[in-house]
Amino acid sequence: MSARVIAPRRRGFLFLDSHPAGCQRIVDDMWQAVPAPAAGAQQRRPVALVIGSSAGYGLAATIAGLKRAGIRGIGVCFEKAPDRRTGTAGWYRTAATAQLAHQAGSDMRFLNGDAFSDNMKEEVADLLERHYGRLDYLIYSVAAPRRTDPDTGSTYASVLKPIGTAHRTKTLAFDNDVPVIREVETAPAEGDDIEQTVAVMGGADWERWITHLSDRGLLNDGFTTAALSYIGSSLTAAIYRQGTIGAAKSHLEATARALNERLDKECGGRALTSVNGAAVTQSSTAIPGIALYVGLLRGVLGDSLVPPIGQLTDLWDQLTGTAPLKVDDDGRVRLDTWELADDVQAAIAERWHQATTDNIADLADLGWFHAEVQCLYGFAVPGVDYDAAVETDIPWPTTT
Known part of the structure; x- marks a missing residue:
């Protein structure tokens, strides 16, 4: 023990550590936030693969898929086991998700490893063949700093940089838990920064997954795949949508269009990108300006801010036909309209330009933001006794 x-x-x-009980409570709360399946929902449990299932939107896709769409299948993520330190938060969230899936009667297995590798693709294909058969849905939600190309052995590294010129922006930091507004400057992309970032965060690995599973005959008739993406505000565009990450997102969307044509011919299937709204995630907090933007967004919207679990419930409803599929002119499912509404963006922009260290507490919901950051690791979760000892050596869910 x-x-x-x-x-x-x-x-x-x-x-540096995560809290198992807090992580479990977060998963439980997300589960409770998902409505029960709609009346007359399909009786057959569709087979789904969620790549990036342990955190952020991928976790929301897994939980919403399990409860709302009744999926069974496989989740893939890359987490660290407990050792001298605790396991990663995603390790504990996965254990909690597996427990809820079992209680709901869903056969959901989780694999821990490098989703970019062909070994993981082969392991998933083998598991599908043994236990599930052909795949109905694939949700792709991967954010990573590096990727090794299985064909060449080359390792690529993604960077968060503007394209063309340096970018200076406001950002939010917490010095000893005291909120501070600073200005930071990010140097522009140079050399092969753009190509490297696209190689990691673009559509190459997503397409490789589809090809691998198709070659194994594991895509069902009408197979649907969706890659999760983000556009965001003009306030963060220079470092995000117009920067190196934005180039990768554009490549992801181009990949969706190519895959959509291909899947339509192969199995009557389709490929989409789902543009999600802003959220506090382990990835987003690393982007200059995003923490300030999300805090201001919450300050403007309050409880009207739609959390990832609400957005992914909406996505599953659209993918399964419970609700009409709504796409923009570029064929993207838009789950971010609440964030990018003109009045919301105007209010955020006004607060953004006013924001200083002295007044930020009046403009942004810092209490919510600070709690959300801690919740990523299982801390500051209501209802958890943080003075009590908690078991950290929790095993990975069985895959047999």
Whole structure:
């Protein structure tokens, strides 16, 4: 047994440990937030693969898929087991998700490893053949700093940089839990920064997954795949949508169009990108300006801000036909309209330009934002006793 009291220790927005009980409570709360399946919903449990199933929108896709769409299948993620330190938060969230899936009567297995590798693709294909048969849905939600190309062995690294010129922006930091507004400057992309970022965060790996599963004969008739994406505000565009990450997102969307044509011919299937709204995630907190933007967004919208679990419930309803599929002129499912409404963006822009260290507490919902960052690691979760010892050596869910 390895029960102990876990106190939050962090560097900036990065926490060194995670709290198992807090992570489980977060998953439980997300599950409770998903409505039961609609009346007359399909009786057959569709087979789904969620790549990036342990955090952020991928976790929301897994939980919403399990409860709302009744999926069974496989989740793939890359998490660290408990050792001298606790396991990663995603390790504990996956254990909690597997428990809920079992209680709901859903056969959901989770694989831990490098989703970019062909070995993982082969392991998933083998598991599908043994236990599930052909695949109905694939949700792709991967954010990673590096990717090794299985064909060449080359390792690519993604960067967060503007394209063309340096970009200076306001950003939010917490110095000893005191909110501070600073200006930071990010140097522009140089050399092969754009190509490297596209190689990691673009559509190459998503397409490789589809090809691998198709070659194994594992795509069902009418197979649907969706890659999760983000556009965001003009306030963050220079570092995001118009920067190196934006180039990768454009490549992802171009890949969706090519895959859509291909799948239509192969199995009457389709490929989409789903443009999600802003959220506090481990990836987003690393982007200059995003923390400030999301805090202001919450300050403007309050409880009207739609969390990832609400957005992904909407996505599953559209994918399964419970609700009409709504796409824009570029064929993208838009789950971000609440965020990009003109009045919302105008209000955020006004607060953005006013924001200083002295007044930021009046303009942004900092209490909510600070709690959301801690919740990423299982801390500051209502209803959890953080003075009590908690078991940290929790096993990975069985895949047999």
